[in-house]
Amino acid sequence: MAARIDISALSLRFPESAAPAVDSLTVSIPAGTCVGIVGPTGAGKTTLLHCLSGILRKHHPDIVASGNIRIGTESFAGIPEDILFPRVGLVLQDQFVQISGVRDTVFEEILFTLENMGAAGADSDRRVRSVLQSLGIEHLRDRKPTSLSGGETQRVALATILVAQPEVLLLDEPITALDATAQGRLRSILTGLKGQTTVLLSDSQIDFPLSVCDLILVLDHGRAAAFLAPGELPASGQNFSNVGGLDRWLQLSEDLRELSDKGSRVAARILKGLNLS
Amino acid sequence: MTFRIDLSAKFAFVVLLWVCAFTLPWEYQAALCLLVLAGRFAVPSFRPQSERSSAAFSNFLLYSMAVAFFVILLNSILIRGGSTYGTILGFMLHQEGLFFGLKTASRLLLLTYSILVFFISTPLKELIRFLQQKGLSPSFTLILLLTLHFLDHLPARIHQIFLAQQARGAPVDAGIASRSKALLSLLSPLVLSSIVESIDRGTALELRGFLNRPNDANRVAASTAGWNLLTMLLLLISTIILLAAIYRWLLG
Numbered sequence: 001m002a003a004r005i006d007i008s009a010l011s012l013r014f015p016e017s018a019a020p021a022v023d024s025l026t027v028s029i030p031a032g033t034c035v036g037i038v039g040p041t042g043a044g045k046t047t048l049l050h051c052l053s054g055i056l057r058k059h060h061p062d063i064v065a066s067g068n069i070r071i072g073t074e075s076f077a078g079i080p081e082d083i084l085f086p087r088v089g090l091v092l093q094d095q096f097v098q099i100s101g102v103r104d105t106v107f108e109e110i111l112f113t114l115e116n117m118g119a120a121g122a123d124s125d126r127r128v129r130s131v132l133q134s135l136g137i138e139h140l141r142d143r144k145p146t147s148l149s150g151g152e153t154q155r156v157a158l159a160t161i162l163v164a165q166p167e168v169l170l171l172d173e174p175i176t177a178l179d180a181t182a183q184g185r186l187r188s189i190l191t192g193l194k195g196q197t198t199v200l201l202s203d204s205q206i207d208f209p210l211s212v213c214d215l216i217l218v219l220d221h222g223r224a225a226a227f228l229a230p231g232e233l234p235a236s237g238q239n240f241s242n243v244g245g246l247d248r249w250l251q252l253s254e255d256l257r258e259l260s261d262k263g264s265r266v267a268a269r270i271l272k273g274l275n276l277s
Numbered sequence: 278m279t280f281r282i283d284l285s286a287k288f289a290f291v292v293l294l295w296v297c298a299f300t301l302p303w304e305y306q307a308a309l310c311l312l313v314l315a316g317r318f319a320v321p322s323f324r325p326q327s328e329r330s331s332a333a334f335s336n337f338l339l340y341s342m343a344v345a346f347f348v349i350l351l352n353s354i355l356i357r358g359g360s361t362y363g364t365i366l367g368f369m370l371h372q373e374g375l376f377f378g379l380k381t382a383s384r385l386l387l388l389t390y391s392i393l394v395f396f397i398s399t400p401l402k403e404l405i406r407f408l409q410q411k412g413l414s415p416s417f418t419l420i421l422l423l424t425l426h427f428l429d430h431l432p433a434r435i436h437q438i439f440l441a442q443q444a445r446g447a448p449v450d451a452g453i454a455s456r457s458k459a460l461l462s463l464l465s466p467l468v469l470s471s472i473v474e475s476i477d478r479g480t481a482l483e484l485r486g487f488l489n490r491p492n493d494a495n496r497v498a499a500s501t502a503g504w505n506l507l508t509m510l511l512l513l514i515s516t517i518i519l520l521a522a523i524y525r526w527l528l529g
Contacts, residue, residue, distance in 0.1 A: 097477040116486035
């Protein structure tokens with residue numbers, strides 16, 4: 001069952017950094033939707049995903065957090081203190097590290113997740129088979145998990161999380177190492193998950209999220225620069241098509257901010273006009 | 278039907294060899310080294326589990342023999358006493374140093390061979406499952422898992438970084454002095470990338486609930502079954518040898 005996510009005035013700052021990684025972020029994500037989080041490197045995409053998975057506090061106990069997060073019926077003041085698996089599943093950017101290396105076949109590797117959950121039993125074989133089938137990787141079931149291609153590993157990594165039937169699925173830059181064919185496969189998998197799982201995927205480019213997501217959250221220096229449906233993007237008053245796509249617009253806003261910081265009045269005016277100053 | 282020694286007994290065998298390495302005279306240790314090496318070929322449970330581990334074992338064998346040779350040689354030269362056995366490159370070889378070298382080298386070889394044969398013959402998944410059955414904490418298992426994974430992928434990683442440095446024009450194929458200098462440029466990416474990957478791998482396992490892994494009740498039976506007769510016998514022999522060594526030491 002998919003869960004709704006409400007993030008309210010969330011701010012996160014690492015002690016070693018003066019600027020916040022996430023700055024006063026407020027968004028509501030309806031259950032079962034697919035949301036693309038886009039923005040340049042350092043925008044706070046990975047931090048946000050790690051925060052929602054519950055791993056952030058474990059790895060950065062001294063992170064300064066304020067605001068509120070609600071996932072389904074559970075509310076968290078600040079950020080979750082514990083890993084929320086299996087309710088929330090996160091697939092890391094490097095899909096190869098997702099493979100544990102302690103199992104000989106893809107089937108066993110996926111089963112390993114159920115063993116960790118204490119859910120390995122009579123039903124587990126059926127659950128693993130079902131995930132293999134839904135991701136179109138039944139033919140890989142007896143293969144060695146460490147001998148797969150990038151695209152295959154990506155799908156197996158996804159399967160190791162999906163077998164836990166998470167309410168929320170977080171994918172950190174899932175297409176980084178994928179070719180066009182593998183991207184297409186991932187696109188159809190994500191389309192198939194709509195309504196069943198709330199999916200948040202991050203990417204530094206806009207093209208893939210635009211093609212599959214219901215909503216796009218544009219992060220810029222940890223702030224929500226836009227949170228819109230793909231169809232709404234050009235009609236929002238920021239005509240991204242004029243600057244050749246949102247990814248280039250993001251780069252443009254970055255450049256404008258830099259120029260403005262250096263004292264350029266023109267850049268400051270443009271930023272003000274775009275409501276970004 | 279092939280007789281297979283289970284992991285409990287293998288562990289107990291390593292314990293016995295370690296006890297022997299610290300208590301028995303060097304002649305016995307040297308004999309045990311040969312026994313372990315013979316076991317690697319003769320006993321199915323101690324055979325390498327893959328071609329890669331077999332190759333790693335052969336390489337390690339060569340390196341360890343070279344190290345043992347230098348340990349004996351250096352001790353023979355540096356520790357003076359007793360009669361002399363001739364000269365090498367103008368250096369005198371002394372009896373006391375030679376025996377001390379033999380003692381040190383045979384202990385070193387026995388310790389390393391026992392561990393090496395255990396690891397090359399034990400699949401990682403079997404080891405992890407066994408440790409979990411024995412009730413080892415998931416955190417410790419995770420650390421062990423990451424370490425073994427790091428060691429397993431070390432040669433491939435070194436090769437990769439070696440090629441990358443070569444492509445940048447680092448003199449990795451030149452003389453020993455240049456190679457030594459290039460080693461520094463290999464070490465920092467090796468250490469850094471290994472740390473980053475270990476963190477990511479650990480995170481991925483945490484995110485799959487590895488640290489919250491429940492104690493499976495049906496493993497208790499397997500756990501107790503692991504303490505078979507052979508294991509008990511090996512542990513008993515280890516205890517007797519250890520007690521005898523303590524008794525001998527107390528008597529002076």
